[in-house]
Amino acid sequence: MPRHIMSVTEMKAADAAAVAAGTPATTLMERAGQGAADAIRARWARRPVVIWCGPGDNGGDGYVIARHLRRRGWPVRVEALAPPASTSCRWAAERWRSEVHALNPAVTPADLYIDALFGAGLSRPLEGAADDLARAAEGLSARIVAIDTPSGIHGDTGRPIDGRALAAALTVTFHRRKPAHVLAPGRAACGEVEVIDIGLTDVAAGTLFENDPSLWGARFPWPSTDAHKHARGRLLVVSGEAWSTGAARLSARAGLRIGAGVVTLLSPPGALAINAAHLEAVMLAPFETDAELAERAANAAAAVIGPAAGLGEATARNLTALAGTGAALVVDADALTSFAHAPDQLFARLDRDDVLTPHPGEFERLFPGLLKSAPERIAAARQAARQAGAIVLLKGPDTVIAAPDGRAAVNLNGAPWLATAGSGDVLAGFIAGLAAQGMDSFDAACAGAWIHAECGAAHGPGLIAEDLPGLAPAVLKRLWDQRANPLP
Numbered sequence: 384m385p386r387h388i389m390s391v392t393e394m395k396a397a398d399a400a401a402v403a404a405g406t407p408a409t410t411l412m413e414r415a416g417q418g419a420a421d422a423i424r425a426r427w428a429r430r431p432v433v434i435w436c437g438p439g440d441n442g443g444d445g446y447v448i449a450r451h452l453r454r455r456g457w458p459v460r461v462e463a464l465a466p467p468a469s470t471s472c473r474w475a476a477e478r479w480r481s482e483v484h485a486l487n488p489a490v491t492p493a494d495l496y497i498d499a500l501f502g503a504g505l506s507r508p509l510e511g512a513a514d515d516l517a518r519a520a521e522g523l524s525a526r527i528v529a530i531d532t533p534s535g536i537h538g539d540t541g542r543p544i545d546g547r548a549l550a551a552a553l554t555v556t557f558h559r560r561k562p563a564h565v566l567a568p569g570r571a572a573c574g575e576v577e578v579i580d581i582g583l584t585d586v587a588a589g590t591l592f593e594n595d596p597s598l599w600g601a602r603f604p605w606p607s608t609d610a611h612k613h614a615r616g617r618l619l620v621v622s623g624e625a626w627s628t629g630a631a632r633l634s635a636r637a638g639l640r641i642g643a644g645v646v647t648l649l650s651p652p653g654a655l656a657i658n659a660a661h662l663e664a665v666m667l668a669p670f671e672t673d674a675e676l677a678e679r680a681a682n683a684a685a686a687v688i689g690p691a692a693g694l695g696e697a698t699a700r701n702l703t704a705l706a707g708t709g710a711a712l713v714v715d716a717d718a719l720t721s722f723a724h725a726p727d728q729l730f731a732r733l734d735r736d737d738v739l740t741p742h743p744g745e746f747e748r749l750f751p752g753l754l755k756s757a758p759e760r761i762a763a764a765r766q767a768a769r770q771a772g773a774i775v776l777l778k779g780p781d782t783v784i785a786a787p788d789g790r791a792a793v794n795l796n797g798a799p800w801l802a803t804a805g806s807g808d809v810l811a812g813f814i815a816g817l818a819a820q821g822m823d824s825f826d827a828a829c830a831g832a833w834i835h836a837e838c839g840a841a842h843g844p845g846l847i848a849e850d851l852p853g854l855a856p857a858v859l860k861r862l863w864d865q866r867a868n869p870l871p
């Protein structure tokens with residue numbers, strides 16, 4: 384089953400539906416607090432703990448956690464920012480039956496802290512004692528557990544509303560991840576995220592997902608037993624001129640590794656010799672004009688255009704030629720920037736099975752102001768996909784993939800090692816290689832991004848882009864083995 388990411392409003396609807404169906408809100412809170420206490424005990428041995436409780440249900444969870452930890456013999460000190468203001472919080476505070484101290488904004492010495500100040504109900508910036516506490520707790524995140532979200536971070540945007548926020552080593556949230564757990568900077572502020580099942584069901588089918596094999600694994604284009612290379616998809620990659628050919632070769636190699644049956648590098652005449660000297664399984668063919676390119680592309684299932692393709696008219700014409708064929712296009716780098724003066728001309732040429740793979744700088748050139756004006760990156764990518772009429776993959780540590788119909792997925796497995804020259808060329812090749820095998824382009828973009836990140840994580844420090852295609856087989860093997868035993 385795909386894993387949804389839920390907005391705060393969707394979460395409240397799931398909560399309300401459970402209550403309407405007969406589960407008291409306090410039962411949900413009890414499950415949440417008990418689950419959080421278990422998650423804490425699974426990671427830390429008994430030790431002095433201070434629990435910071437807010438006035439709402441986030442604070443209510445804090446009182447429940449306090450009770451469960453003390454029952455297990457933990458020395459617990461509860462500090463409240465304000466008296467309980469919600470019914471469930473009052474219920475939980477009454478059952479704590481022990482002393483409640485005023486919040487010490489200078490941070491009372493302890494081994495572990497539980498941040499149960501604010502979660503989904505954060506409605507304004509941290510102020511007063513909570514703000515002072517956040518300042519005093521800077522640098523303490525390794526000893527902080529956040530309940531639902533680190534206080535100060537807004538659940539839907541992953542950003543502090545305005546000003547400061549706490550950070551944690553572990554964030555325990557309920558039912559589903561929220562955008563705050565997957566989008567920077569919230570994601571880093573959360574530390575490890577554990578999602579606890581409190582017995583809710585989704586009321587509306589959302590369209591925002593965690594990007595992992597649960598989303599696309601069932602539709603992965605494994606070859607059939609009688610597959611021959613032509614049936615496994617023909618992929619084209621457009622090479623730049625003689626002095627900039629490496630990027631396209633990286634894409635081509637990646638496309639082959641991810642399973643495209645035949646990959647052809649289409650090269651300007653001046654770059655043929657240098658490309659020929661560096662290719663083995665990837666085939667090579669010349670093209671001189673955009674008309675020739677279109678002819679060569681007639682039978683291609685997918686094409687990559689952009690990696691070091693060159694900026695300007697020629698690349699724009701080549702893209703137009705490819706767009707006229709039936710191939711699914713992956714448009715990257717120079718092919719994106721070649722339309723910076725007239726993004727609408729690019730969008731007019733695209734189909735819904737084409738994929739744009741901009742980094743934030745390229746995104747800004749095609750969709751000026753959108754990243755700044757949108758509440759967060761998911762909304763920006765969705766709007767961009769609608770505008771472009773194509774899949775948009777917005778790169779970052781929290782890569783977002785969005786489709787024109789509103790579906791979106793966020794990568795959770797990004798690795799810092801991927802921020803290296805040529806890494807994006809490999810990503811474009813992975814995506815196009817999957818599309819060439821007939822995978823739906825949204826699925827291909829999601830799967831390509833996930834596999835790319837797994838490759839980066841598998842290598843770790845010292846990674847260069849040339850390493851990435853060679854790391855794909857081990858990741859594919861794992862996916863292949865999991866096919867028979869899919870994860871729950």
Ligand SMILES: NC(=O)C1=CN([C@@H]2O[C@H](COP(=O)(O)OP(=O)(O)OC[C@H]3O[C@@H](n4cnc5c(N)ncnc54)[C@H](OP(=O)(O)O)[C@@H]3O)[C@@H](O)[C@H]2O)[C@@H](O)CC1
Nearest residue numbers: 398412415439440441501502503504505506507508509531
């Ligand atoms: N949904 C579910 O299924 C479940 C949810 N659960 C838990 O409930 C949590 C959400 O609870 P919640 O809605 O009561 O919100 P919460 O974060 O406690 O804050 C509200 C209070 O804080 C106040 N306040 C806000 N900002 C402020 C500021 N900057 N500075 C000062 N005050 C501020 C605000 O005041 P107001 O804005 O109303 O004036 C109000 O009094 C959720 O995160 C999870 O932990 C679990 O029990 C399991 C089931």
Ligand SMILES: [K+]
Nearest residue numbers: 498501530532
């Ligand atoms: K919190």
